[in-house]
Amino acid sequence: MRKLTCIVLTMLAIALVGCVTINVYFPEAAAQKAADQFIGTVLDGSGPKTSSTADKSAPAPDNPPPARQPSAMLLDLLVPAAQAADVPNLRVQTPAVQAIHDRMRVRFQSSLQALLDSGAVGFTHDGMVAMRDAAKVPLSERAQANATVADENRDRAALYREIANANNHPEWEAQIRATFAQTWIEHARTGWYYQDASGAWLRK
Template identity: 45%
Template structure:
Protein backbone atom coordinates (compact mmCIF):
# COMPACT_ATOMS: atom_id res chain seq x y z
CA UNK A 1 0.00 0.00 0.00
CA UNK A 2 2.82 2.42 0.91
CA UNK A 3 4.44 1.77 -2.47
CA UNK A 4 1.25 2.94 -4.29
CA UNK A 5 0.99 6.10 -2.18
CA UNK A 6 4.46 7.17 -3.29
CA UNK A 7 3.58 6.82 -6.99
CA UNK A 8 1.70 10.16 -7.41
CA UNK A 9 4.59 12.07 -5.82
CA UNK A 10 7.15 10.30 -7.99
CA UNK A 11 5.05 10.93 -11.10
CA UNK A 12 4.65 14.62 -10.22
CA UNK A 13 8.40 14.99 -9.72
CA UNK A 14 9.10 13.24 -13.01
CA UNK A 15 6.70 15.55 -14.85
CA UNK A 16 8.25 18.57 -13.16
CA UNK A 17 11.69 17.48 -14.36
CA UNK A 18 10.40 17.59 -17.94
CA UNK A 19 9.33 21.24 -17.73
CA UNK A 20 10.27 23.33 -20.74
CA UNK A 21 13.09 25.76 -20.08
CA UNK A 22 11.60 29.20 -19.41
CA UNK A 23 13.30 32.37 -20.51
CA UNK A 24 11.91 35.40 -18.73
CA UNK A 25 12.20 38.86 -20.21
CA UNK A 26 15.05 40.55 -18.30
CA UNK A 27 13.27 43.84 -17.53
CA UNK A 28 16.01 45.37 -15.36
CA UNK A 29 18.72 44.61 -17.92
CA UNK A 30 16.53 45.95 -20.74
CA UNK A 31 15.99 49.16 -18.79
CA UNK A 32 19.74 49.65 -18.33
CA UNK A 33 20.39 48.96 -22.02
CA UNK A 34 17.64 51.40 -23.03
CA UNK A 35 19.05 54.08 -20.73
CA UNK A 36 22.54 53.68 -22.19
CA UNK A 37 21.24 53.79 -25.77
CA UNK A 38 18.83 56.71 -25.32
CA UNK A 39 21.26 58.92 -23.43
CA UNK A 40 23.83 58.51 -26.20
CA UNK A 41 21.20 59.53 -28.74
CA UNK A 42 19.89 62.62 -26.95
CA UNK A 43 23.27 63.50 -25.45
CA UNK A 44 22.38 64.03 -21.83
CA UNK A 45 21.88 62.05 -18.68
CA UNK A 46 18.27 61.79 -17.58
CA UNK A 47 17.62 60.63 -14.07
CA UNK A 48 13.93 61.41 -13.66
CA UNK A 49 11.78 58.28 -13.87
CA UNK A 50 9.11 58.27 -16.53
CA UNK A 51 5.62 59.03 -15.24
CA UNK A 52 3.90 55.86 -14.10
CA UNK A 53 7.17 54.01 -13.56
CA UNK A 54 7.38 52.32 -10.20
CA UNK A 55 11.10 52.12 -9.77
CA UNK A 56 11.09 51.54 -6.05
CA UNK A 57 8.12 49.21 -5.98
CA UNK A 58 8.93 45.57 -5.21
CA UNK A 59 8.30 43.36 -8.18
CA UNK A 60 8.76 46.23 -10.61
CA UNK A 61 11.32 44.11 -12.44
CA UNK A 62 11.19 40.34 -12.43
CA UNK A 63 8.93 38.67 -9.88
CA UNK A 64 10.30 36.02 -7.55
CA UNK A 65 8.85 32.66 -8.48
CA UNK A 66 8.54 29.34 -6.74
CA UNK A 67 10.29 26.77 -8.86
CA UNK A 68 9.15 23.16 -8.36
CA UNK A 69 12.47 21.96 -9.81
CA UNK A 70 14.04 22.99 -6.50
CA UNK A 71 12.22 20.03 -4.93
CA UNK A 72 14.31 17.60 -6.92
CA UNK A 73 17.56 19.51 -6.64
CA UNK A 74 17.64 21.27 -9.99
CA UNK A 75 18.76 24.85 -9.55
CA UNK A 76 16.54 27.52 -11.12
CA UNK A 77 19.71 28.89 -12.70
CA UNK A 78 19.82 25.74 -14.82
CA UNK A 79 16.09 25.74 -15.52
CA UNK A 80 15.64 29.42 -16.34
CA UNK A 81 17.85 31.54 -18.49
CA UNK A 82 17.89 35.29 -17.91
CA UNK A 83 20.29 36.73 -20.46
CA UNK A 84 21.73 40.21 -20.41
CA UNK A 85 20.47 42.55 -23.09
CA UNK A 86 23.24 43.42 -25.50
CA UNK A 87 23.25 46.60 -27.58
CA UNK A 88 26.87 46.25 -28.70
CA UNK A 89 26.41 44.85 -32.19
CA UNK A 90 27.65 46.76 -35.26
CA UNK A 91 24.08 47.07 -36.61
CA UNK A 92 22.70 48.50 -33.36
CA UNK A 93 25.60 50.90 -32.94
CA UNK A 94 25.22 52.12 -36.54
CA UNK A 95 21.53 52.86 -35.91
CA UNK A 96 22.41 54.62 -32.64
CA UNK A 97 24.99 56.79 -34.41
CA UNK A 98 22.48 57.81 -37.12
CA UNK A 99 19.82 58.61 -34.53
CA UNK A 100 22.23 60.70 -32.43
CA UNK A 101 23.45 62.64 -35.47
CA UNK A 102 19.89 63.33 -36.61
CA UNK A 103 18.84 64.33 -33.11
CA UNK A 104 21.64 66.87 -32.76
CA UNK A 105 21.44 68.09 -36.34
CA UNK A 106 17.69 68.58 -36.72
CA UNK A 107 15.41 67.32 -33.97
CA UNK A 108 16.75 68.79 -30.71
CA UNK A 109 15.87 72.43 -31.43
CA UNK A 110 12.31 71.41 -32.30
CA UNK A 111 11.98 69.46 -29.06
CA UNK A 112 13.22 72.60 -27.28
CA UNK A 113 10.61 74.68 -29.15
CA UNK A 114 7.79 72.28 -28.21
CA UNK A 115 7.05 71.26 -31.79
CA UNK A 116 8.11 67.64 -31.28
CA UNK A 117 7.52 65.13 -28.52
CA UNK A 118 8.02 61.49 -27.63
CA UNK A 119 4.99 59.34 -28.42
CA UNK A 120 3.86 56.57 -26.09
CA UNK A 121 4.99 54.03 -28.71
CA UNK A 122 8.68 54.91 -28.41
CA UNK A 123 8.85 57.18 -31.43
CA UNK A 124 9.11 60.90 -32.20
CA UNK A 125 5.94 62.75 -33.13
CA UNK A 126 5.16 66.19 -34.52
CA UNK A 127 3.11 67.63 -31.66
CA UNK A 128 2.62 71.17 -32.95
CA UNK A 129 3.55 71.78 -36.59
CA UNK A 130 2.83 75.51 -36.22
CA UNK A 131 5.97 75.81 -34.09
CA UNK A 132 8.16 74.60 -36.97
CA UNK A 133 9.18 77.40 -39.36
CA UNK A 134 7.60 76.88 -42.77
CA UNK A 135 10.98 76.53 -44.48
CA UNK A 136 12.01 73.74 -42.06
CA UNK A 137 8.87 71.60 -42.17
CA UNK A 138 9.86 69.28 -45.01
CA UNK A 139 13.28 68.59 -43.45
CA UNK A 140 11.80 68.09 -39.97
CA UNK A 141 9.08 65.73 -41.22
CA UNK A 142 11.72 63.74 -43.11
CA UNK A 143 13.98 63.61 -40.02
CA UNK A 144 11.05 62.46 -37.86
CA UNK A 145 10.18 59.71 -40.37
CA UNK A 146 13.81 58.54 -40.53
CA UNK A 147 14.18 58.65 -36.74
CA UNK A 148 11.05 56.52 -36.34
CA UNK A 149 12.22 54.08 -39.01
CA UNK A 150 15.49 53.68 -37.10
CA UNK A 151 13.66 53.37 -33.76
CA UNK A 152 11.52 50.51 -35.11
CA UNK A 153 14.62 48.90 -36.60
CA UNK A 154 16.58 49.11 -33.35
CA UNK A 155 13.81 47.57 -31.23
CA UNK A 156 13.65 44.66 -33.66
CA UNK A 157 17.46 44.43 -33.94
CA UNK A 158 17.95 44.32 -30.15
CA UNK A 159 15.39 41.51 -29.85
CA UNK A 160 17.01 39.54 -32.68
CA UNK A 161 20.57 40.21 -31.45
CA UNK A 162 19.58 38.72 -28.11
CA UNK A 163 18.06 35.64 -29.79
CA UNK A 164 14.51 36.53 -28.72
CA UNK A 165 12.62 38.20 -31.58
CA UNK A 166 9.44 37.72 -29.52
CA UNK A 167 10.74 40.38 -27.09
CA UNK A 168 10.41 43.20 -29.64
CA UNK A 169 7.18 44.64 -28.16
CA UNK A 170 8.58 44.52 -24.62
CA UNK A 171 11.80 46.21 -25.71
CA UNK A 172 9.79 48.91 -27.47
CA UNK A 173 7.77 49.47 -24.28
CA UNK A 174 10.92 49.78 -22.15
CA UNK A 175 12.43 52.24 -24.64
CA UNK A 176 9.19 54.27 -24.80
CA UNK A 177 9.44 54.88 -21.03
CA UNK A 178 13.16 55.61 -21.26
CA UNK A 179 12.80 58.31 -23.94
CA UNK A 180 10.54 60.16 -21.49
CA UNK A 181 12.77 59.47 -18.49
CA UNK A 182 15.81 60.87 -20.31
CA UNK A 183 14.00 63.85 -21.85
CA UNK A 184 14.93 67.37 -20.81
CA UNK A 185 12.65 69.44 -18.66
CA UNK A 186 10.18 71.29 -20.91
CA UNK A 187 10.04 68.60 -23.60
CA UNK A 188 6.69 67.03 -24.45
CA UNK A 189 5.62 63.39 -24.25
CA UNK A 190 2.45 61.33 -24.57
CA UNK A 191 1.08 59.55 -21.54
CA UNK A 192 -0.30 56.01 -21.78
CA UNK A 193 -3.67 57.36 -22.90
CA UNK A 194 -2.18 59.48 -25.69
CA UNK A 195 -2.54 62.89 -23.99
CA UNK A 196 0.35 65.30 -24.42
CA UNK A 197 2.14 66.46 -21.27
CA UNK A 198 5.14 68.67 -20.70
CA UNK A 199 7.97 67.35 -18.59
Protein backbone atom coordinates (compact mmCIF):
# COMPACT_ATOMS: atom_id res chain seq x y z
CA MET A 1 0.00 0.00 0.00
CA ARG A 2 2.83 2.36 0.91
CA LYS A 3 4.55 1.58 -2.38
CA LEU A 4 1.36 2.35 -4.29
CA THR A 5 1.01 5.68 -2.47
CA CYS A 6 4.56 6.64 -3.44
CA ILE A 7 3.88 5.77 -7.08
CA VAL A 8 0.69 7.84 -7.10
CA LEU A 9 2.48 10.83 -5.51
CA THR A 10 5.31 10.58 -8.03
CA MET A 11 2.88 10.47 -10.94
CA LEU A 12 1.00 13.44 -9.49
CA ALA A 13 4.24 15.41 -9.20
CA ILE A 14 5.15 14.64 -12.81
CA ALA A 15 1.69 15.71 -13.93
CA LEU A 16 1.99 18.97 -12.02
CA VAL A 17 5.34 19.74 -13.62
CA GLY A 18 3.88 19.01 -17.03
CA CYS A 19 1.00 21.41 -16.41
CA VAL A 20 3.11 24.31 -15.15
CA THR A 21 3.85 26.94 -17.75
CA ILE A 22 6.43 29.49 -16.69
CA ASN A 23 5.57 32.81 -18.29
CA VAL A 24 8.06 35.59 -17.74
CA TYR A 25 6.19 38.73 -18.66
CA PHE A 26 7.93 41.94 -19.65
CA PRO A 27 8.03 44.11 -16.48
CA GLU A 28 6.48 47.20 -18.03
CA ALA A 29 6.18 49.20 -14.80
CA ALA A 30 9.80 48.48 -13.90
CA ALA A 31 10.93 49.46 -17.40
CA GLN A 32 8.99 52.73 -17.18
CA LYS A 33 10.59 53.55 -13.84
CA ALA A 34 14.06 52.76 -15.20
CA ALA A 35 13.45 54.92 -18.28
CA ASP A 36 12.24 57.83 -16.15
CA GLN A 37 15.33 57.66 -13.95
CA PHE A 38 17.80 57.23 -16.78
CA ILE A 39 16.37 59.90 -19.05
CA GLY A 40 15.76 62.32 -16.20
CA THR A 41 19.41 62.24 -15.19
CA VAL A 42 20.62 62.53 -18.79
CA LEU A 43 18.45 65.53 -19.66
CA ASP A 44 18.13 67.22 -16.28
CA GLY A 45 20.99 65.89 -14.21
CA SER A 46 18.59 65.50 -11.31
CA GLY A 47 17.94 62.56 -9.06
CA PRO A 48 19.97 59.38 -8.69
CA LYS A 49 21.74 57.88 -11.66
CA THR A 50 20.58 54.65 -13.21
CA SER A 51 19.66 52.04 -10.65
CA SER A 52 17.95 48.72 -10.52
CA THR A 53 14.20 48.84 -10.12
CA ALA A 54 14.44 45.98 -7.69
CA ASP A 55 14.00 47.67 -4.31
CA LYS A 56 16.61 45.83 -2.36
CA SER A 57 16.53 48.36 0.47
CA ALA A 58 12.82 48.06 1.13
CA PRO A 59 12.04 47.35 4.79
CA ALA A 60 10.94 43.91 5.77
CA PRO A 61 7.18 43.53 6.15
CA ASP A 62 5.81 43.77 9.67
CA ASN A 63 3.97 40.52 9.32
CA PRO A 64 5.76 37.42 8.09
CA PRO A 65 4.27 35.74 5.04
CA PRO A 66 1.78 32.98 5.76
CA ALA A 67 3.04 29.43 5.89
CA ARG A 68 2.94 27.72 2.52
CA GLN A 69 0.92 24.58 2.02
CA PRO A 70 2.88 21.35 1.50
CA SER A 71 1.55 21.03 -2.05
CA ALA A 72 2.81 24.51 -2.90
CA MET A 73 6.16 23.75 -1.32
CA LEU A 74 6.42 20.59 -3.42
CA LEU A 75 5.67 22.60 -6.56
CA ASP A 76 8.35 25.15 -5.65
CA LEU A 77 10.87 22.36 -5.25
CA LEU A 78 9.93 20.87 -8.59
CA VAL A 79 9.86 24.20 -10.44
CA PRO A 80 11.90 26.71 -8.42
CA ALA A 81 11.41 29.57 -10.87
CA ALA A 82 7.66 29.25 -11.12
CA GLN A 83 6.89 31.40 -8.10
CA ALA A 84 9.18 34.31 -9.01
CA ALA A 85 8.65 34.27 -12.75
CA ASP A 86 5.30 36.06 -12.65
CA VAL A 87 6.75 39.37 -11.43
CA PRO A 88 10.33 39.70 -12.73
CA ASN A 89 12.58 42.58 -11.76
CA LEU A 90 14.50 44.63 -14.27
CA ARG A 91 18.25 44.92 -13.82
CA VAL A 92 19.52 48.25 -15.07
CA GLN A 93 22.64 49.07 -13.09
CA THR A 94 25.55 47.59 -15.02
CA PRO A 95 28.96 49.07 -15.89
CA ALA A 96 27.97 49.18 -19.57
CA VAL A 97 24.73 51.06 -18.87
CA GLN A 98 26.55 53.51 -16.61
CA ALA A 99 29.17 54.17 -19.29
CA ILE A 100 26.43 54.83 -21.86
CA HIS A 101 24.66 57.13 -19.41
CA ASP A 102 27.80 59.16 -18.81
CA ARG A 103 28.52 59.55 -22.53
CA MET A 104 24.97 60.61 -23.26
CA ARG A 105 24.96 63.12 -20.43
CA VAL A 106 28.20 64.74 -21.64
CA ARG A 107 26.97 64.75 -25.25
CA PHE A 108 23.68 66.34 -24.26
CA GLN A 109 25.41 69.15 -22.41
CA SER A 110 28.06 69.76 -25.06
CA SER A 111 26.09 69.57 -28.29
CA LEU A 112 22.78 67.67 -28.40
CA GLN A 113 20.85 70.12 -26.24
CA ALA A 114 21.62 73.00 -28.59
CA LEU A 115 20.51 70.92 -31.58
CA LEU A 116 17.24 70.06 -29.85
CA ASP A 117 16.68 73.66 -28.75
CA SER A 118 17.18 74.93 -32.30
CA GLY A 119 14.76 72.40 -33.76
CA ALA A 120 17.42 70.94 -36.01
CA VAL A 121 17.16 67.57 -34.26
CA GLY A 122 14.18 65.82 -32.72
CA PHE A 123 13.19 62.62 -30.93
CA THR A 124 11.96 59.86 -33.23
CA HIS A 125 9.06 57.54 -32.48
CA ASP A 126 11.43 54.56 -32.17
CA GLY A 127 13.63 55.85 -29.37
CA MET A 128 16.31 57.52 -31.47
CA VAL A 129 17.12 61.06 -32.63
CA ALA A 130 17.12 62.38 -36.18
CA MET A 131 18.15 65.47 -38.10
CA ARG A 132 14.81 67.21 -38.67
CA ASP A 133 15.97 70.46 -40.31
CA ALA A 134 19.64 70.65 -41.27
CA ALA A 135 19.16 74.24 -42.46
CA LYS A 136 19.06 75.30 -38.81
CA VAL A 137 22.69 74.24 -38.43
CA PRO A 138 25.42 76.41 -40.00
CA LEU A 139 27.02 74.66 -42.94
CA SER A 140 30.39 74.58 -41.19
CA GLU A 141 28.87 72.72 -38.24
CA ARG A 142 26.69 70.19 -40.04
CA ALA A 143 29.29 67.43 -40.19
CA GLN A 144 29.73 67.64 -36.43
CA ALA A 145 25.96 67.75 -35.91
CA ASN A 146 25.52 64.61 -38.00
CA ALA A 147 28.29 62.92 -36.01
CA THR A 148 26.50 63.87 -32.78
CA VAL A 149 23.27 62.29 -34.05
CA ALA A 150 25.09 59.14 -35.13
CA ASP A 151 26.92 58.80 -31.80
CA GLU A 152 23.71 59.36 -29.85
CA ASN A 153 21.84 56.72 -31.84
CA ARG A 154 24.69 54.26 -31.44
CA ASP A 155 24.53 54.67 -27.67
CA ARG A 156 20.75 54.46 -27.56
CA ALA A 157 20.72 51.21 -29.52
CA ALA A 158 23.44 49.82 -27.25
CA LEU A 159 21.45 50.92 -24.16
CA TYR A 160 18.28 49.05 -25.13
CA ARG A 161 20.26 45.96 -26.08
CA GLU A 162 22.36 46.03 -22.90
CA ILE A 163 19.34 46.27 -20.59
CA ALA A 164 17.66 43.34 -22.35
CA ASN A 165 20.82 41.22 -22.23
CA ALA A 166 21.56 42.15 -18.61
CA ASN A 167 18.19 40.63 -17.71
CA ASN A 168 18.83 37.50 -19.79
CA HIS A 169 15.89 38.36 -22.05
CA PRO A 170 17.25 39.68 -25.36
CA GLU A 171 13.73 39.34 -26.74
CA TRP A 172 12.72 42.28 -24.52
CA GLU A 173 14.86 44.71 -26.51
CA ALA A 174 12.00 45.95 -28.70
CA GLN A 175 9.75 46.51 -25.68
CA ILE A 176 12.50 48.32 -23.79
CA ARG A 177 13.10 50.51 -26.83
CA ALA A 178 9.37 51.30 -27.10
CA THR A 179 9.18 52.21 -23.40
CA PHE A 180 12.22 54.48 -23.67
CA ALA A 181 10.92 56.02 -26.90
CA GLN A 182 7.74 57.17 -25.22
CA THR A 183 9.64 58.38 -22.16
CA TRP A 184 12.11 60.45 -24.20
CA ILE A 185 9.11 62.24 -25.71
CA GLU A 186 7.47 62.72 -22.32
CA HIS A 187 10.68 64.33 -21.03
CA ALA A 188 11.06 66.58 -24.08
CA ARG A 189 11.13 70.26 -23.23
CA THR A 190 8.75 72.86 -24.59
CA GLY A 191 9.77 73.76 -28.13
CA TRP A 192 11.52 70.49 -28.90
CA TYR A 193 10.37 68.34 -31.80
CA TYR A 194 9.31 64.71 -31.72
CA GLN A 195 7.68 62.24 -34.07
CA ASP A 196 4.25 60.75 -33.62
CA ALA A 197 3.55 57.10 -34.41
CA SER A 198 3.25 57.86 -38.13
CA GLY A 199 6.61 59.61 -38.24
CA ALA A 200 5.21 63.15 -38.55
CA TRP A 201 7.12 65.85 -36.69
CA LEU A 202 5.30 67.69 -33.90
CA ARG A 203 6.48 70.47 -31.62
CA LYS A 204 5.99 70.16 -27.90
